[in-house]
Amino acid sequence: MDFQLSEEQQLIQQAARDFALKEVEPKAAELDRKHEFSHELFKRMADLGFTGTCFPEEYGGSGGDDISKALIVEELAKRCASTAATLSITQITPYGILKFGTEAQKKKFLPPLLSGGNLAAFALTEPQAGSDAAAARTTALADGDHFVLNGNKCFITGGAIAKTTLVFALTEPEKGLRGMSAILVEKGTPGFSAGKVEDKLGLCGSETVELFFKDCRVPKDHLLGAPGKGFPMAMELLDFARIGVAAQGLGIAERALEESVTYLNNRVQFGKPIGAQQGLSWYAAEMKVRIEALRGLVYKAAWLKSAKLPFSLDAAVAKYYGAETACFCADTALQIHGGYGYMKDMPIERLFRDSRLLKIYEGTSEVHKLVIARGVLGLK
Numbered sequence: 001m002d003f004q005l006s007e008e009q010q011l012i013q014q015a016a017r018d019f020a021l022k023e024v025e026p027k028a029a030e031l032d033r034k035h036e037f038s039h040e041l042f043k044r045m046a047d048l049g050f051t052g053t054c055f056p057e058e059y060g061g062s063g064g065d066d067i068s069k070a071l072i073v074e075e076l077a078k079r080c081a082s083t084a085a086t087l088s089i090t091q092i093t094p095y096g097i098l099k100f101g102t103e104a105q106k107k108k109f110l111p112p113l114l115s116g117g118n119l120a121a122f123a124l125t126e127p128q129a130g131s132d133a134a135a136a137r138t139t140a141l142a143d144g145d146h147f148v149l150n151g152n153k154c155f156i157t158g159g160a161i162a163k164t165t166l167v168f169a170l171t172e173p174e175k176g177l178r179g180m181s182a183i184l185v186e187k188g189t190p191g192f193s194a195g196k197v198e199d200k201l202g203l204c205g206s207e208t209v210e211l212f213f214k215d216c217r218v219p220k221d222h223l224l225g226a227p228g229k230g231f232p233m234a235m236e237l238l239d240f241a242r243i244g245v246a247a248q249g250l251g252i253a254e255r256a257l258e259e260s261v262t263y264l265n266n267r268v269q270f271g272k273p274i275g276a277q278q279g280l281s282w283y284a285a286e287m288k289v290r291i292e293a294l295r296g297l298v299y300k301a302a303w304l305k306s307a308k309l310p311f312s313l314d315a316a317v318a319k320y321y322g323a324e325t326a327c328f329c330a331d332t333a334l335q336i337h338g339g340y341g342y343m344k345d346m347p348i349e350r351l352f353r354d355s356r357l358l359k360i361y362e363g364t365s366e367v368h369k370l371v372i373a374r375g376v377l378g379l380k
């Protein structure tokens with residue numbers, strides 16, 4: 001067992017740390033305030049190889065492993081959780097193409113997404129099908145050489161700006177879940193449109209939209225994987241995505257502690273730094289313990305995936321604990337900062353708002369407890 005990051009991982013961590021501090025941090029508050037996604041930052045991440053980390057170079061990737069990817073997301077989340085979330089979520093579809101795509105699909109779709117500065121969206125959720133993704137109603141019926149898509153998806157990150165969107169739709173509705181397939185839809189395809197950008201509580205620097213499909217014709221060779229296998233494919237891709245959310249939680253929690261330590265040492269009340277009050281110093285201790293426990297869970301899940309070992313349960317445990325830890329640390333940091341933490345001048349209120357989504361998206365905390373319990377009890 002080795003707890004040391006490899007030399008390559010340390011270099012990637014340092015590059016991500018420098019980029020996040022010098023280029024992301026100065027823009028984070030403004031992107032949040034204006035509810036704006038930064039194409040410029042995303043393009044910079046592509047140039048630095050961050051959007052292609054843990055993908056093979058032959059498809060435009062930049063190599064590296066899943067721990068490297070987690071380290072990048074962690075560093076970004078410390079400075080701007082929106083940027084970290086966008087990077088993390090927009091990797092789900094390329095991962096799906098790499099894992100389930102044909103050689104032709106990999107060559108066609110991956111390079112622009114991994115190194116070209118283009119985004120990919122993952123469209124599973126529908127208005128009536130959130131936690132119960134199997135209740136999806138969007139259809140993709142065969143018609144000659146095409147599938148014809150009808151229906152809508154909601155809460156899709158980057159959906160309006162993505163070059164490629166992976167859409168889960170019923171190709172054989174009469175078969176229910178066994179009739180769900182995964183189809184790649186390109187931006188600009190007639191019949192495919194996006195609604196307004198949602199006005200959210202947090203992660204305001206990432207775009208969330210509803211997607212509409214109206215007699216949208218997509219060539220049959222855009223089917224990803226086998227027909228009828230969309231649902232298990234979506235679940236497998238969410239396993240991968242969960243490591244990314246857990247890494248976001250780690251970054252948010254670390255930033256909350258970093259800000260808290262400075263404040264505990266510098267804010268003077270009753271003639272001494274507030275950190276000298278035992279009750280408040282214990283907050284820092286509790287945050288530290290949870291952060292180190294989470295770090296172990298995130299890196300372990302990423303390591304298992306890189307080692308091609310089963311990682312599904314570990315990813316769910318890390319995601320669940322990552323969301324809880326981010327929320328606990330952001331809330332505690334807000335308490336430590338008192339009234340000043342509640343003001344928009346400080347990054348604490350943004351951390352507090354951003355952390356909250358982690359308990360909801362890519363599977364809620366409640367659903368994660370069900371998934372983890374099933375794994376622990378050995379149930380299918």
Ligand SMILES: Cc1cc2nc3c(=O)[nH]c(=O)nc-3n(C[C@H](O)[C@H](O)[C@H](O)COP(=O)(O)OP(=O)(O)OC[C@H]3O[C@@H](n4cnc5c(N)ncnc54)[C@H](O)[C@@H]3O)c2cc1C
Pocket residue numbers: 089122123124125127129130131132154155156157158200203208357360361362363364365366367370
């Ligand atoms: C900002 C944002 C970005 C998102 N990005 C994407 C994206 O890119 N792609 C995508 O496909 N989706 C995306 N989502 C959707 C997200 O994954 C869903 O919101 C999430 O899965 C929960 O679904 P829901 O919101 O419909 O809540 P519901 O499923 O309606 O849940 C409501 C409540 O009931 C609880 N609940 C439901 N079922 C059970 C159960 N069986 N047992 C116990 N409790 C239960 C839930 O935990 C929750 O507390 C995004 C959502 C948001 C808010």
